[in-house]
Amino acid sequence: VSITGKQASTSRIRKSCFLLSSLMQFAIEQEYISKSPFGSIKGIIPKIGEAKKYQILTPQELIRLADAAGDYGLAILVAGLLGLRWGELVALMPEDFDFRKQELSITKTMSEESGKFYPTTTNAQKL
Numbered sequence: 001v002s003i004t005g006k007q008a009s010t011s012r013i014r015k016s017c018f019l020l021s022s023l024m025q026f027a028i029e030q031e032y033i034s035k036s037p038f039g040s041i042k043g044i045i046p047k048i049g050e051a052k053k054y055q056i057l058t059p060q061e062l063i064r065l066a067d068a069a070g071d072y073g074l075a076i077l078v079a080g081l082l083g084l085r086w087g088e089l090v091a092l093m094p095e096d097f098d099f100r101k102q103e104l105s106i107t108k109t110m111s112e113e114s115g116k117f118y119p120t121t122t123n124a125q126k127l
Contacts, residue, residue, distance in 0.1 A: 024036035062081070063077075066080070075089060084106065085109065087109035087111065088108075088109045090110045091110045091119050092104075106122060108120060108121050109122050
């Protein structure tokens with residue numbers, strides 16, 4: 001569990017273990033300590049599981065999902081067809097759409113910190 005009270009990811013735990021192990025090794029080499037109080041890190045480092053398997057929707061499945069989503073159908077189509085992340089989708093503003101040029105500018109994303117959402121800039125893309 002992290003200082004925020006949330007469960008730390010496996011990747012974060014592994015990085016923390018390697019950092020702690022490196023610090024202990026440095027302390028041994030500098031003769032600050034004779035051996036690591038943690039022993040070997042082999043038993044405490046979580047194993048990274050297999051990569052998550054994603055199922056990509058077919059265009060027909062995406063359309064069926066959008067149809068079933070009611071008022072959210074258009075948002076699902078925009079995100080699904082253009083590959084937008086949730087934060088990019090909800091940060092879209094009317095000025096991001098240029099219907100004459102048939103372009104959509106992705107210039108910001110929505111970020112969350114301490115339960116509050118705020119827009120942040122991204123590497124601008126035109127779709």
